[in-house]
Structure formats: C-alpha cells, structure tokens
Amino acid sequence: MAGSSPSAPASPTRTPKPGNVKDVDWYTSRLPVFGPLPEPEPVDVDHGPESPVWKKVPTDQNVAFLTIDDGALRHPMALPLLKASGVRVTLFLTINYVQKYPDYFKALQAAGAVIENHTFTHTDLRGKSVAFQHHEICDAADRLGQIFGRRPTLFRPPFGDYDDNTLKIAHSCGQKVVLYWSETVDKGIVRYQIADHRILPGHIVLMHFRPAYGDDFLAALTRMKASGVQPALLEDYIKGACDDSCNE
Numbered sequence: 483m484a485g486s487s488p489s490a491p492a493s494p495t496r497t498p499k500p501g502n503v504k505d506v507d508w509y510t511s512r513l514p515v516f517g518p519l520p521e522p523e524p525v526d527v528d529h530g531p532e533s534p535v536w537k538k539v540p541t542d543q544n545v546a547f548l549t550i551d552d553g554a555l556r557h558p559m560a561l562p563l564l565k566a567s568g569v570r571v572t573l574f575l576t577i578n579y580v581q582k583y584p585d586y587f588k589a590l591q592a593a594g595a596v597i598e599n600h601t602f603t604h605t606d607l608r609g610k611s612v613a614f615q616h617h618e619i620c621d622a623a624d625r626l627g628q629i630f631g632r633r634p635t636l637f638r639p640p641f642g643d644y645d646d647n648t649l650k651i652a653h654s655c656g657q658k659v660v661l662y663w664s665e666t667v668d669k670g671i672v673r674y675q676i677a678d679h680r681i682l683p684g685h686i687v688l689m690h691f692r693p694a695y696g697d698d699f700l701a702a703l704t705r706m707k708a709s710g711v712q713p714a715l716l717e718d719y720i721k722g723a724c725d726d727s728c729n730e
C-alpha cells in the first residue's frame with residue numbers, strides 16, 4: 483500500500499498533505515469513459531425444469547457485466563463511484579447482511595444498481611434439504627422483494643456452490659438464471675480464469691463490498707475498457723429478467 487514516507491520533510495509553507503490519499507476524487511478522476519451501449523439481445527432461458535448456470539452470458543456483443551456480492555460492508559465510496567461511472571451493476575445481496583440497512587442499498591438501487599438474490603444466511607447449499615434450500619432461495623426472493631420493491635429474478639448461490647435441487651428450486655420460484663462468474667476482483671487485482679488475461683464478451687466479473695471497494699471497482703472498469711468490452715446490465719441480457727422493473 484502506498485503512503486507518504488515517514489522521513490519526508492514537512493513543508494514549512496503549507497499543510498503537509500499525504501501524496502497518495504486515494505479519496506473519492508482520486509478514483510472518479512481515473513474512471514474510464516465508455517461509449518453508448520449496443521441494443522441488448524436478451525437470451526430466452528425459460529425452458530426445461532431447471533434454471534441454467536452461467537459462468538458467462540451467451541452473447542457475442544462487446545459487453546461484460548459487473549456484479550457485486552454480499553453487502554457485508556457498506557463502503558462509503560460505492561454510491562459516488564457508481565454515479566460518477568454511469569454504469570449499471572447487479573448486486574447479489576445476502577439478507578442477513580443488509581436488512582438492517584435498506585437505505586444504503588436503496589440509494590445504490592436509485593443510482594442504477596439492480597438487486598438480486600444471494601440467500602438469507604450465505605450458507606453453502608450443496609446437499610442441503612429441499613426445505614432448507616427453498617427457504618434460502620425462494621423465501622429470500624420474496625423478502626428481498628418486500629425490502630427493495632422488486633422481487634429478484636436472478637440467483638447467485640453462496641460460494642458459487644449448488645446441486646441439482648438448487649437449480650430446480652431456483653427455477654420453481656422465478657430465479658431465471660443461477661449465476662457463477664468469469665473473473666474476480668479483490669484488493670484491486672483482477673483474477674482471470676483463462677490464460678488470455680482479458681475480459682471477453684459476455685464475461686461476468688465478481689467483486690464484493692470489501693474495504694478495497696474503490697480499488698476493485700476501478701480495476702474492474704479499467705480492465706473492461708482495456709479489453710474492449712463495455713459494462714452492461716446483466717438483466718438486460720436475460721429475457722424477462724427485468725421488464726420495466728430494473729429501470730427507474
């Protein structure tokens with residue numbers, strides 16, 4: 483982590499200011515600028531008894547998707563950076579982390595974020611009973627709808643772990659796609675799952691509400707820009723995921 487050297491001489495003429503303070507302005511001044519988005523071509527996922535699992539969105543358009551999970555930490559930069567970036571993001575929120583702080587997440591929602599489903603308790607669902615999974619998936623969707631005014635249509639299982647029941651139960655209560663991811667971002671570093679270190683069309687980037695939120699958000703968008711893809715809204719690429727409910 484960069485910081486001012488403790489041995490640096492203090493200026494006698496002005497208040498010393500640490501040279502590397504990364505405040506909101508530092509981040510917003512570095513956000514990449516993207517051009518207009520293409521008209522999305524939503525994918526029809528309403529067939530079969532299970533919701534599909536996506537590691538990436540099956541599209542050839544030059545778009546990628548930023549998703550932000552959990553909500554365990556309410557970072558003060560999330561709202562100003564979202565507004566300054568002009569991008570749309572999808573938040574997969576865990577009810578036990580967020581339900582006492584709806585206003586924080588409603589402000590992000592008002593700035594263009596769409597809130598989706600990441601269970602009540604963030605428990606690994608693999609091998610859990612149908613009743614348990616139904617509560618964590620379907621009752622959670624209902625509850626998120628009560629809190630945020632829109633019932634989620636997408637589900638991300640905690641840790642990305644699921645079994646056959648997860649996919650059937652998600653489908654049974656309108657969770658149209660079970661989302662995995664293509665890249666992760668942590669501490670400002672994008673980790674790729676392919677040797678070609680680019681964010682490719684359709685890729686889904688995962689970050690979290692963590693202390694390095696500013697670094698992660700900036701890294702995700704900077705790498706998208708360098709990769710030649712534009713950040714688009716995930717729900718716009720899934721038929722019926724949004725209708726008008728994602729657009730304020």
Ligand SMILES: [Zn+2]
Nearest residue numbers: 551552640641
């Ligand atoms: Zn999570």
